[in-house]
Amino acid sequence: MLEFKYSNVEREIEVYGFDYAVKSHCRMCHGGCGVFVYVKDGKIAKIAGDPDCPINHGTLCSKGLASAQLVYHPDRLTYPVKRIGHKGSGKWERISWDEAIDAIAERILDYKDKYGAESIVFGYGTGRENEAVIYRIANLLGSPNVLTAGHFCYGPRISSSIITMGTNPIIEYEGFPKCIMMWGNNVTISNPDCYKGEPFSVALDAGAKLIVVDPRFTKPASRANIWLQLRPGTDPALAYGILNVIVNEGLYDKDFVENHVYGWEPFVKRVNEYTLERVEEITWVPKEKIREAARLFATSKPAVIQWGVAIEQQINCVDNDRLLMFIMGLTGNIDAEGGQVLYRTPPIVNVGQFGAHAMLPREQAQKRLGGDRFRLASRFAIITPKVVWDAILDEKPYPVKMLFFISSNPLMTRANAKEVYRALEKVDFMAVSDFFITPTAELADIVLPAATWLEMDYIGDFWKRHGYILPRRKVVQIGECLSDHEMLNRLGKKIGQEQFWWDTFEGGLDFILQPMGIKWNDFNQMDYVRGPVRHFKYRKYGFSTPTRKFELCSTILEKMGYDPLPQHREVPESPVSAPELYKEYPYILITGARQPGFFHTENRQLPWLRSLHRDPIVQIHPDAAANEGIKEGDWVVIESPRGKVRQRAQFFAGMDKRIVSAQHAWWFPEKKDPGHGWAESNINILTDNAYEGCDPTFGATNIRTLLCKIYPEKKEAAHE
């Protein structure tokens, strides 16, 4: 037999006649996977995983593998454009970078002069690792308003972990946990910050027990020892049920509780309010199963919780995060080997320092939109989207005149999309930086051509909490595309921030690395750098919180005037909270189950990835479908009090028949009219963003669980 070797770079180059391979670091999702990019005649010819990368061990997902289709897509915007027709007319004219940057700079200075820097809102979505530069330019300008996904994605995990234990606890999969509780997550097809599916899969194959908490019977649920099939949105009650067992059966880590927690007694009192009987009634999960799961988790050492964004896009966002952290902490798994480690990054200028938060004048910070209501979010420089739409539409508490969205498509991804549309339509001036003219960009005044991860040098994972940084290396230049970092580096110098930016953004990379005593050119020669890995640091230093303890009762929340202990709030639209509405909208709609290949609104124009999913899919239980006269594959209408959209029905027997599960972020790049079908299947037409339904401390919009009706499209046609 021939000698076969995985990921055989030399042989690939020889056999296919590639010119060379560049070692780099993918960013088709939140990033993290080491790759080899093969180049032939100056073009990317193949992308493969890097077997020596400790994050992905050579494996690579569909998105990474299809990156070259993004780079060379015929629809890509490759030069700056300005709109010459009315908003949404789809009429654009090519302009130069200098014209584009000058025009944006002029607007910024003009609005700042007339309405204050707070009238200019910068924004990003899941980001292109551009969060540090975007906050930097906004803070230096004096705008406290940066609109990100952070109000309901990762921001809550970071903020709530900082107030509880100092930083975000990351699973040490290489320590082979004995039990994994996967909570509202499926890391094998999704991309939760700081995690990849491969180490989870390996840990499971190596013998870890698995508990899955999910309303849907996912593939991981099929391999689980215990599946907790909860009613959507009842996560805090379930977590309290588990904690109740851990506390009352004495399964907690006694030393940890005795020496390292703050607020034990009030916490126990609160725990005891959540009896298993009550929890079963709230969550639909039988109490025996809760007990069984709690015992398995608490008696397996080490044990970890694999979490993600689903628990954050709810009214209980921060309390969900905190309760899961309490389970990690009380079972002794925080900072344990093979548990959830409080990693340290290498000594670099970190994302907060680079973001220049300290440079924002206090009087400007006090103007942060929604800051009086969502005080925890505001402390972490995060705002909820509705405050921006309100400030545009009603000019309250002051007018927002300009939006600058960089890697963001809020028309598709933010709740109450019709309101988003009205705001984007009305705003005085909007600039967008993206790969394509997306439905959001169609409403802009200027659109800038953004570089993909294959077109920039960068310090990958610079903002993450797993402790690695890895070089991302520029492989090709496409048209006039610029990285967001370079673009803002140019813009910053035009709006009076000359001293804080560099000749080119390579200077910014040198600045980040300065504390390590190296420059980008040195880092560029390295594979990766990881901060020192140490366990149980709290035993020596305590936790980095006001009490130096792991805070069950949050002193910070208490000071802000919130309940210091987590609680279960019923989602605004549920059979329990809205029984009258439930009669008219008799299904619980859950949204946003992940599809491999797509990253929110991205990648639907890449043929290799679109071939995985042609149409938007809504899953319905076969019995419910029979009741509604829906056949598999039918186009159906999903309707909430806010509006209705169409998706195709797929039967799914692995969930309660009272639930339907719809996909998110669908638009149709193949539709060449300027709307690109943004409103046809966009589930955020149905979701709500009312302040009362948002997380009270953080402003997370409750987009994952609401009420709907569902019926065949042809029935609707017959009515009309």
Next chain:
Amino acid sequence: MNKYTLKVDENSCWGCKSCEVACKQEHNTPNDVKFIYVSEDGPKYVNGKLDFTYRINMCKHCDDPPCASICPAEAIKKRDDGIVILNEDECNGCGSCIEVCPYNAISFDEEKGVARKCNLCYFRIDNGLYPACADNVCLAHCIYFGETDKIDQVIKEKPWLQRRVEQAMMERARQTKEED
């Protein structure tokens, strides 16, 4: 007896479909032509218990391939190493192989007007490279390629898992030394 076999441990598949795209990257087939295809089997009740498995469909490189027997153009041949190759240049586009394949593993490429299927990346194999989908793409490490008579044993033993565990233990030992 086949010399080489590609086999997927379906119980371990997470349904991420990276194999489909790795194949696309290698062969750049049109949208509806898939040499490897992942589909959902379930969730459904099996013996009173919910079950959910991903099925991976591709050419099985049959011992006695009916597609080769029926092809009037003799465009499909089984090599000595077991790989069944459909030579697109010799295909007349009659589609009889598609009809006769019991695994639904052959597609018609409308652009080229020929039948196409997985040829097990024989160009790669002949040059000592793993087939594209089996070249350490899969996060579940569930796509196996190797000598036919050993492959079931390899799937059972999961040698990659042992390597990964050892690697992690070495890394931990290095860190512990640092920690002390």
